[in-house]
Amino acid sequence: MIQRPKGTKDLLPQDTYKWQIVESKLKEVLDSYNFKEIRVPVFEHTELFQRGVGETTDVVQKEMYTFNDKGGRSITLRPEGTAGVVRAYLENGMASMPSPIKLWYNMGMYRYENVQKGRLREFHQIGAELIGSSSFLADVDVILMANDFFKKLNIPNIKLTINSIGCPKCRAVYQDKLREFFKDNLENYCDTCKTRYVKNPMRMLDCKEEKCKKMNVGAPKMIDFLCEECQEHFENVKKYINKAGIKYEIDPNIVRGLDYYTKTVFEFIDEKTGLTVLGGGRYDGLVEEFGGQPTPAVGFATGVERLMEMYDEYNSEVEDKVPDLYILSMGENANIEAMDIAYKLRIDGFIVEKDIMDRSFKSQMKYANTTKSKKLIVIGDEELSKKTIKIKDMATGEEKEIGLNIDEIKSNL
Numbered sequence: 001m002i003q004r005p006k007g008t009k010d011l012l013p014q015d016t017y018k019w020q021i022v023e024s025k026l027k028e029v030l031d032s033y034n035f036k037e038i039r040v041p042v043f044e045h046t047e048l049f050q051r052g053v054g055e056t057t058d059v060v061q062k063e064m065y066t067f068n069d070k071g072g073r074s075i076t077l078r079p080e081g082t083a084g085v086v087r088a089y090l091e092n093g094m095a096s097m098p099s100p101i102k103l104w105y106n107m108g109m110y111r112y113e114n115v116q117k118g119r120l121r122e123f124h125q126i127g128a129e130l131i132g133s134s135s136f137l138a139d140v141d142v143i144l145m146a147n148d149f150f151k152k153l154n155i156p157n158i159k160l161t162i163n164s165i166g167c168p169k170c171r172a173v174y175q176d177k178l179r180e181f182f183k184d185n186l187e188n189y190c191d192t193c194k195t196r197y198v199k200n201p202m203r204m205l206d207c208k209e210e211k212c213k214k215m216n217v218g219a220p221k222m223i224d225f226l227c228e229e230c231q232e233h234f235e236n237v238k239k240y241i242n243k244a245g246i247k248y249e250i251d252p253n254i255v256r257g258l259d260y261y262t263k264t265v266f267e268f269i270d271e272k273t274g275l276t277v278l279g280g281g282r283y284d285g286l287v288e289e290f291g292g293q294p295t296p297a298v299g300f301a302t303g304v305e306r307l308m309e310m311y312d313e314y315n316s317e318v319e320d321k322v323p324d325l326y327i328l329s330m331g332e333n334a335n336i337e338a339m340d341i342a343y344k345l346r347i348d349g350f351i352v353e354k355d356i357m358d359r360s361f362k363s364q365m366k367y368a369n370t371t372k373s374k375k376l377i378v379i380g381d382e383e384l385s386k387k388t389i390k391i392k393d394m395a396t397g398e399e400k401e402i403g404l405n406i407d408e409i410k411s412n413l
């Protein structure tokens with residue numbers, strides 16, 4: 001039997017309904033901040049991610065699903081949403097629309113990662129991008145919205161951590177300090193780190209190799225080298241988050257795995273597993289990198305699989321919808337009547353189950369019980385001639401005689 005590729009998951013009916021609940025709750029939050037949904041292609045030109053996410057990131061160096069299409073173009077399955085959304089923003093003239101532009105998405109992402117708990121090769125993100133505001137107020141709004149996600153889903157054990165990774169101006173000074181720090185030990189670092197030393201030493205802080213992590217202890221922190229503007233921006237973000245009454249920790253070690261970030265970065269961590277459930281930050285240079293006018297932006301994405309794990313833990317009582325009615329019928333005339341009733345009720349939004357297997361009365365009854373239907377009616381020759389049926393409440397076992405017509409059935413559901 002052919003099996004699914006490593007790092008992918010089948011989402012089965014016993015779980016999809018929970019995803020739908022979570023997706024609709026998060027949509028309510030996104031609606032309340034007036035974000036609008038965007039959908040972009042699953043694949044893009046590879047160059048988009050090389051330039052957007054950054055040549056020295058793990059995502060670009062190790063994790064992209066890249067192939068040549070039949071026309072010889074290098075194509076990549078999106079490993080994240082921001083680059084595609086910013087491309088779409090520029091390509092569709094959103095840059096000339098009134099600012100800010102507020103977009104959200106719910107999309108599958110693809111990264112060739114080492115598969116382990118919480119780390120998949122196909123996963124889903126619900127993300128939000130606020131494009132066009134340089135104000136710290138935008139960072140705060142986006143962080144509040146992310147925080148609302150967890151409140152809306154009744155998820156408690158979540159920790160907000162924030163940091164500032166500065167702007168290109170102050171980062172240049174910091175990168176030099178980092179090189180100084182790494183210099184003496186450089187030959188002991190992994191090969192990837194060695195290549196990052198010259199191009200982007202900050203990426204060395206993001207290395208997952210244990211030996212590199214150990215040597216990174218005590219490295220200078222970006223937060224200590226912020227320029228005046230970045231410092232003031234960060235102070236304001238913190239002040240306003242405080243005012244909103246949201247608890248957070250400053251974590252100077254957050255560098256994020258993607259190169260486009262500037263100034264504020266943040267992560268929401270599952271306190272039980274230590275996994276990052278949501279991550280984001282400001283990316284003031286990306287629109288320009290893709291050929292647009294300098295345009296500030298800030299956003300985040302949550303990993304839906306990781307979020308679902310937490311949702312399940314704290315919302316175990318949530319159940320799927322069950323049929324309002326099961327119609328059991330015997331004989332051709334009764335089958336036709338059952339079909340007609342089911343059709344009319346379904347149009348009115350009721351969930352209706354009926355026999356479509358031409359089964360015996362006994363096996364229809366057996367199957368009806370597995371559907372967890374709330375009510376049940378039986379239609380046979382006798383019911384057809386008397387024009388009455390019994391409607392049974394499946395929870396209490398109570399039975400009631402009613403007329404065999406759609407209005408009476410409806411008023412008893």
Ligand code: HAM
Nearest residue numbers: 080082118119120123276277278279280299300301303
């Ligand atoms: P990211 O931190 O790479 O950011 O991913 C965001 C979230 O996606 C993570 O916090 C995690 O929950 C989930 N995630 C990432 N990789 C995996 C994986 N292999 N398996 C399961 N879940 C995963 C971004 O992608 C940015 N585009 C977020 C952003 C939007 N920043 C600004 N705007």
